[in-house]
Amino acid sequence: xxxxxxxxxxxxxxxxxxxxxxxxxxxxxxxxxxxxxxxxxxxxxxxxxxxxxxxxxxxxxxxxxxxxxxxxxxxxxxxxxxxxxxxxxxxxxxxxxxxxxxxxxxxxxxxxxxxxxxxxxxxxxxxxx
Numbered sequence: 001x002x003x004x005x006x007x008x009x010x011x012x013x014x015x016x017x018x019x020x021x022x023x024x025x026x027x028x029x030x031x032x033x034x035x036x037x038x039x040x041x042x043x044x045x046x047x048x049x050x051x052x053x054x055x056x057x058x059x060x061x062x063x064x065x066x067x068x069x070x071x072x073x074x075x076x077x078x079x080x081x082x083x084x085x086x087x088x089x090x091x092x093x094x095x096x097x098x099x100x101x102x103x104x105x106x107x108x109x110x111x112x113x114x115x116x117x118x119x120x121x122x123x124x125x126x127x128x129x
Contacts, residue, residue, distance in 0.1 A: 016085075017125050019116040023080070023093060026109050030077040030100060038070030073099075090126035093117070 044063030077096065083089050097114050100106035116122065123129060 017116075017119075017122045019113065019119075019122055020125070023097075023113060023117070026100065026113055027077045027080050027096065029109070030096070030106075031074050034070045034074035034077060036070075038067050038074065041065070041067030041070055085126045087127045090123060090128050 041063045044059055044066060047059075080089070080093055080096070083092075094114075094117060097110050097117060100110035101114070120129075
């Protein structure tokens with residue numbers, strides 16, 4: 001039986017697999033959701049908590065958490081737009097797909113994406129043959 005990378009694929013693929021386009025759409029959607037989360041954090045920091053019958057400390061704590069987590073996860077979702085295909089990038093992107101699987105809203109996107117992401121063509125494009 002022939003080995004996978006040497007016989008079937010060129011050493012350096014020049015064309016990106018189609019799943020990469022859908023992955024970028026997915027990352028853009030994730031980044032948008034996290035920007036909205038950071039906006040919610042700013043909203044919680046700006047409003048007066050008495051309007052919502054909440055305590056000042058809890059409102060401030062929730063605002064800071066939403067803001068920090070939203071900005072950090074937004075930056076994490078934007079990283080794939082700026083890095084070149086390398087073996088570690090494939091793993092990083094796989095972690096982003098798994099992150100989307102923690103929300104039932106993203107399951108419809110992340111499961112098909114995961115199925116296509118672990119295919120040999122995609123792995124080979126990132127140098128993980």
